[in-house]
Amino acid sequence: MKPIKLIVLISLLTTTTCYSAIVESINFIGLKWCKKEFVEREILLKPGEEFSEELLKKSVRNLLNTHLFYKINPLVKKLKNGNVKITFYVKERFPIIPVPKFRLKSDGSYKVGIEIRDYNLSGMGNKLFIGYTKWINTEFSQDxxxxxxxxxxxxxxxxxxxxxxxHEDESEKTFKISVASPWFLDREKIHTLTPGTTYLFLRDKDTNKIKHYFFSFLSYSIDRTTDHVYYTSGTLITFYVKTAIPEISSTFTGSFVGSYSKQIHTKNVDSWGYSFLSGTNFGNYVFPLSSGIPGYDDSKSSGKRFLTFSLNYRKAVIDKSVFVKPKLYFGTVFPSRNFLLTPGIEAEIFWAKLVDGIIKLSFFRGIGSNSSSTQANVKFGFRW
Structure with a gap:
């Protein structure tokens, strides 16, 4: 009986291989702002090729990770000849967003401004952001x-x-221009290599001294996240190195930063996550690195080296519209070696049809080393 069973198994495998379903056509229903060529470029299945459930799932991920859709439902219809017809039913996020800017500090100063964002210029996923902000009730500062x-x-x-x-304030004027070229190294857009260059101009208004910096930089990321619209899941690893070109810069300086983050879906649209972030300067110590820990002024949260950890839990409290996100930061900055600890919470009113939440409110307070001199920051952000 064993030889007979083996022959039957081989026959079944051969039949499956020889008569796999072929994709006859792919259609899209619901496109308003995205061009058909754009979505066809993102999906990994093509007419005339063999159908694959795995490639279909990865195609949906590719589309979701453009951040231009808030709903994608693929329908696979089996035809009489054994092949399949695929239809993607999509709903797009509104691509053009005016963003009022407002930030309030505990010292009474606040920042106002406006930003216009187009997330889908010409319908091919191109982006254009233009913005202006200014601090009020404090020293002159504008961006x-x-x-x-x-x-x-x-x-x-x-x-x-x-x-x-x-950027311009009472003491300094800054001008920066950067150009980069991210390259996807695979069809799933998981591995990305980004070379680029930056020119930085600094002028001290008191001494009128001018400094020029020409940086070259390179980043590499492994992005296994998926934008599920109401939450994000998966891991993201990034490495970034930047160095000033010695021959044409005022001095030799540079930095290296690495990060790891993971978001885990729990139930409904809730998720929790954690992250690690570390960086160091090399060469001459010119530009302090920010640890990203809120609740402290820059002199305590920035330095030559840093190590940061964070934990968060994002929970929907009203359907899929209002979220709260308790978050805890802790880490240290060198050479001060102060232990920085910041608990806080973020609240967000969310509307999936838009690129971001409508209103975001966050509160963080540093309670670690030298906590008597820390700041409590309240930030407001508006999106529609």
Whole structure:
């Protein structure tokens, strides 16, 4: 009986291999702002190729991770000839968002401004952000910035990103321009390599001294996250190195930063996560690195080296519209070696049709080393 069973098994496997379903057509229902060429580029299944459930799932992930959709439902219909027809039913997020900027500090100063974001310029996933902010009830300070991304412009793998930023306050004027080119190293857009360059101009208003820095940088990321619209799940690992070009910069300096984060889906749309972040300067110590720990002023939360950990839990308290997110930061900054500990909470009113939440409120307070001189920061952010 054993030889007969083996022959039957081989026959079944051979039949499955030879007569696998072929994708006859792929259609999209519900497109408003995205062009058909854009979504066809993101999916991993093509007409005439063999159908795969795994590639279908990865195609949905690719589309969700463009952050332009809040609902994607694929329907696979089996035809009489054994092949399949795939229809994606999609609903898009609104791509153009005016963003009022408002931030309040405990010392009574506040920042106001406006930013206009287009997340889907020309319907091909290109981005353009333009913004202006100004601090009020404190010393003079203002920022202007522009950011753009030409998405998958080079051979459908490489993008071109650029940003221009200017800052001016009572003592200093800063101008920065950066250009980078992220490259997807695989069809699933998990591994990304990004080379780039930055020019930084600094002018001290008191002494009128000018410094120039020309940086080259390289980052590598392993992104296994999925944007489920109401929550994000998966891991993200990034490495980033930046160095000033000695021959044309005022001095040699640079930095290296690495991070690991993971978000885990629990139930409904709730999730919890944790992250590790570490960085160090090398060369001349010119630009302190921020540890990213809120609730402390810059002199305590920035330094030559840092190590940061965080824990968070994001829970829906009203359906899928209102979320609260308790969060805990802890870490240390060198050379001060102060232990920084910050508990806090974020609240968000969320509308899935938009790119971000409508209103975000966060409160964090540092209670670690030198806590008597820490700050309690309240930040408001508006999205619609």
């Amino acid at each position: 202007r910035y522009l950011y753009f991304q030409l998405y998958r412009l080079i051979k459908q793998k490489g993008s071109i990103n650029g940003n221009v930023y200017s």
